[in-house]
Amino acid sequence: MAFHNLLIERDEAVAIVTINRPKVLNALDTATLDELRRAMLELTHDEAVRAVVLTGAGEKAFVAGADIKELAVMTPTGGREHAIRGQHVFDLVEQMGKPVIAAINGFALGGGCELAMACTIRLAADTAKLGQPEINLGLIPGYGGTQRLARIVGKGRALELLLSGDQITAQEAHRIGLVNRVFPAGELLAGARALAASLAARAPVAIHYILEAVGKGLEMPLAQAQGFEATLFGLVSSTEDMREGTKAFLEKRKPVFQGR
Ligand code: CO8
Secondary structure: OOOOOEEEEEEOOEEEEEEOOHHHOOOEOHHHHHHHHHHHHHHHHOOOOOEEEEEEOOOOEEEOOEOHHHHOOOOHHHHHHHHHHHHHHHHHHHOOOOOEEEEEOOEEEOHHHHHHHHOOEEEEEOOOEEEOHHHHHOOOOOOOHHHHHHHHHOHHHHHHHHHHOOEEEHHHHHHOOOOOEEEOHHHHHHHHHHHHHHHHOOOHHHHHHHHHHHHHHOOOOHHHHHHHHHHHHHHHOOOHHHHHHHHHHHOOOOOOOOOO
16 A cells, blocks of 8 residues: 555554644645545455544644645535535444544544544643634535434534534543543553554454444434344354353353464
């Protein structure tokens, strides 16, 4: 895979994807979004990859948003197409069937906050700032932010952030449930890698089904969602990993999962 604006590193079953445009605080332009789309598709289909860490280059930013230079000259139809294209890429992140951990190492604003919200788990440096400042540009979020933010932190808090455009600290983001954990800045990446490695060692089919049950189930009425959960439970019951997991428990040893 050849990329100009992404760095991709492999550490056993973990892939570390770094958005690499530090001069513009890793702003997402069309080319970078397209690279992210290709990278996510490849990592989705690579069975050796079981978890992904997504972060930004440099110490200042995770992603400071969509590239405002591109937004400034956007036409109405172009804007709509651009939003749909970005939403598709972020849906790929959310639906890859493997945990994607956002290591929020600095500003996560606008499209950057939206990208973090498409990830499975958000870890933040204590120096990070998060927000949806589109309102300050006379815009609204266009990469799913109005929807994912309200689903993650609730309608009232989401509306306050969206309407004020305020940046909040990592500690405040943790308090309202926007990030899962806060690390001293120097320890963030190691923490994200360790979490990814620990998730990568778990039964991949069960991981995939948990992600699908929660992701799709939340969009369904409860009875239907529980039916979906039961179907996935039935499917996971047929895996070799289920047999290995239960057998290892009874034999008082650590299970070795193969993803089958
Ligand atoms: N786009 C393009 N360039 C950017 C961006 C960005 N989002 N953010 C920063 N940069 C550039 C700056 O222009 C500057 O470039 P230069 O050195 O050439 O002047 C460089 O990065 C460094 O930035 P600053 O000098 O501004 O650094 P500061 O430390 O002073 O400030 C901030 C840091 C507070 C993060 C500030 O850069 C900032 O406010 N950035 C913009 C944040 C923002 O508004 N983000 C939301 C953008 S809109 C969006 O994301 C919509 C998503 C949905 C789109 C849907 C499709 C249509």
